[in-house]
Amino acid sequence: MSDEAKWTTPEVDTEVATPARMYDYYLGGKDNFAADREAAEKVLKNMPKVRAFARANRAFLGRAVRGIAAEGVSQFLDVGIGLPGPGGTVASALAARPDARIVGVDNDPIVLAHARARPVDAGIGAATIVKGDLRDPAAILADPQVRGVLDFEQPIGVLLIAVLHFVSDDEDPYGIVSTLMDAVPAGSFLALTHVTGDFDQERLAVSAKAYEKSTAKLTVRSAKETAAFFDGLDLLDPGVVLLPRWRPDGPVPRDADDIWMYGALGRKK
Template identity: 60%
Template structure:
């Protein structure tokens, strides 16, 4: 399902318009962060009228935390976090560094607020924990060719490619499947793909209403079925338990009753 609204601002743009809600700032608000404007809060509250999007944000962040912790504990020490967003507890950088203080993390985003925050805290690992660069998953070759990305990550060794709650903001005409293939073709054997995506399989009416709210922000949205999401992992070896609802991916004590009704699929898969 796609909503026809204008494309977002160009990569790395410095224009921050607090009157237009953005996914990164809405997500910050839903996670209890502080980087959001009245427009973002209004959009989030409107979405909450349709469905429990705060629970979606919480469940998605918990999946990211569990997946990154698992990978760091098994030895992965390089992470390419696409759509890193604004700082909030349980981030990929915070989680990876808590397990492996020597981990290398590159965050990529095209939201001006995210980039401005990164510039403000450049060189301060206590606040940032990652090298953050301007980029857009719809143009993966630009990300892979970025000197800062190449200077921080060694592509001759395994890299965890994180596409967590990102691809529902990439419509089919922008070739999300090609973007994922380009990214995974560029990384070494032993690398992994970590991915989550909203689905309408569980609550189509609520998802449609929420999509309309996001259509008033700076991006279009695409909601996919479990079969369509599974196709992102083609050619990769699923890590147990495969593609599942996020609450079912190696659950821990933070998974709550009712989380199995949250319409987000996700998984981790290995490149051999």
């Protein structure tokens, strides 16, 4: 049985690309299908740096999770968690806090298939993956599995990594973020990353067309629009910056300004 066949379940439509599987392909993963690779290659043809975007996004995730854990937070809610892999939320959180409680939410059936194939008992040091859609934050917050793992009386690190640019303006992205952050107590954190059109709107518009036949279209936003997601929160230094410039572990890479994704971290007062 091929690797693709092993992950083909009745819920998985292999003929339609999904952002999670395209992202897996950018990172060199194997949990993707021909439709995902075809769509991803269209993006790469127009923007060869997209693989670097994905790597920078994954690196930011690790730094943000470590930063949140260093503040004493041991709970994480990652909406749009995607497929597992090195440097992902689960690995990063458990490395920083072996007692971490992690809930991942996704609407891609293959992400859920992975979770069913690799179950982890709920409890201390556990990762629970549940079905949900960022566009319906109230349903996520009401999910008994989410409530069973996370204590909403204690601070939570809310992670929206490379997912808000798949929420269009008419789907109220700012209201979605507000709903999530209103549900967590003071001392909680919001970490997010977002594709921007601040540097080459024309090229990004061409790449966005590759997502039009996927399960989610791409909407790019400016630095100002990205910063607005943190309204009411304390935006931590260095603010909204290109991913390689956000608290780098070493020297800022030479191609930092070619990574057209912003990242930031904010604390709820």
